[in-house]
Amino acid sequence: MAKHRRTNRAPSINSIGARIPEEQGLRLAATSRDDAKTFRKSPRTHVDDIAVDQLASAMKAKLAEKRKEGAGGWDNPLECSIERLAQLMAEALCKGKLVNVANYAAMLRARGASEQVVAEHAMRAFLQGSRETMAAKAEQLERLTASLSNIVHDQVVVMQAAWIEWEHGRGADDAMGWIHNTLCGPGHIPDEDAPYGMEAQAWFDANQSNPMPQCFCGRPSHIGWMKQGFCSEAHYAEAKVRATTNSEAPA
Template sequence: MSKQMEKIVMMDSDEAAHIQTVTGWVDRHGRFWGDDEYQARWCGATHMKCKNKPDVHPVHSTRGYCEECHREASQAKFLAMERVVWSGEPLTIFDSDKYFFDAESLADYCVENSLLPSELQLVICEPNYPPEFDIEQHCEEIIPEGGDYFSLPQTVRDAADALNKAIKESEPVSWSGSERSAIVSDDILTDEQGGACSMSQVDKQALREAAQNATDGPWEDDGARNVLIVRDGVATSLLTTVVGYDTSGLEDIRNAIFIAAANPSAILALLDELEAKDRRNAELNSTLERWAVDRAQSASDLEAAEKRIAGLEDENEYISKRFKEADLIVGRNLIAMRAAIIEWRATGDANNGMAWIFNTLLGPGELPSENEKDAQAYFDREDEQLDKEMMELHKWFWERNKRIEAERAAGASKGE
């Protein structure tokens, strides 16, 4: 068979290469992207519209995200959280790295930022503990095939148990925000702190008294830059001439419009509305606090019921295991009786047969096969599975006792 010759294509031949026009997308930096228009536009642009609400939200950097979408999503997440009454746990401001570990630090923050606790999005923190050490998983590559936790030396198992006991009894390493928002009363602030934290530090009572003592009006602007006090439909008083900073006079007119709108009647109406909302908010907070307390009690009752159910299930399993243990013991006795029959048949010696039965009072039940001639071999063969199941039972009892001891120790450390 002749070997096929490789085709030869010369460097200067038309077959080696030819000119061809290629069409595709090129970004503003000159990079060619072929048919990938999106990638070309993404690399060439600096900003893009919000993909969720392009007509509402402002544009954002192509290498960033829509801050309005993030804010709305964060707000929705916070509002969906379970609300619970704060009972002294560490707190954090939602979606931030600001933490408070006592009421004093929270009060100081409120005073510094002129905010009330109820105006903050506070989240209850949960403790972070070191993870427990799984010695069996740690040693899985060296444990013999078919082995388990008990294949490890007792000293190693004891050391691992001591380490995990220390971990369970340790203090938290750190704290993280949970899925529960905190209901914190403004009463944690002193009267002085509360006054400093009122909205924009406005003295609402002083503002109300000033509005009540002022001329009722109505007040109107004259379309120029004057604010007039009107009585009986007639402008009888020139309140002020507003002078702004611009030379066109437009700022003066806008200032006059604002001053006329912020007349005593309007201020009193706003204060009345604000106080009504404050009362309503206080009622809602009181209701939420009551619901939170009721929910906490219900959760406590549910937890107690679940523990009781778990305890009953554990007791039921324990009793079932004990019944199985009894069945295995009876089964071993039956095997011994059958072995006694085999011994008697094979040797004719009843005393040797009785030696297999020991002191049992149970009857032999089903007779062994006539083909069985070796009592010891029969007993070993039949007893092997029973012995395996018995060992599994003993292991289960041992693990249960260790778990109960650990739970009691944990409860004692917590003062339960």
């Protein structure tokens, strides 16, 4: 069967081709062919290009801002060395300033900086920053240690003053005043309803910074033996008897 070409068929009387001039019809037909470029969709921008374009815009804005502040000279070796740019880039990275990192990287690339030189001086900046951070933490720790040492010292002095008052001064009641004032100020008077709030030894045993293992009866301990803790001499003696009996029992 012979193929009918579109150009050989006469347009229908009702078609658009019959109602427009022949030249305009040819142009319309050209735009409908597969190889026509008039209505072809432009290729989609890749996400890589979008990310780079966005960063570039941010970089330019940051540089413009710095120029208004009077900054500049990165392109002049007499004003700013490659080593200094590498250090600044490393410092910006440690601070999380990504746009600044990109700008310093662009400057280094424009200056033709050696990768080895950049790596060496950036690493030095990292190490220097690490040392400064460690030094700051050490200083903070020293201040904290000194503060805690002063607190402990003052607590000991209060106890000594209370003892002096009791032994050489106005007696136990006034001696107790020293201790009461020390606890009352920061709100450390024991609550009577708290566990062992009315038992001095048990309160100390339960609330000291490094308590001993709990007694087998469940109470806090102040007597230790064989990695065990006991709340009283009676329970300590009982445990020793059990241990001796078990060791003497026939196998």
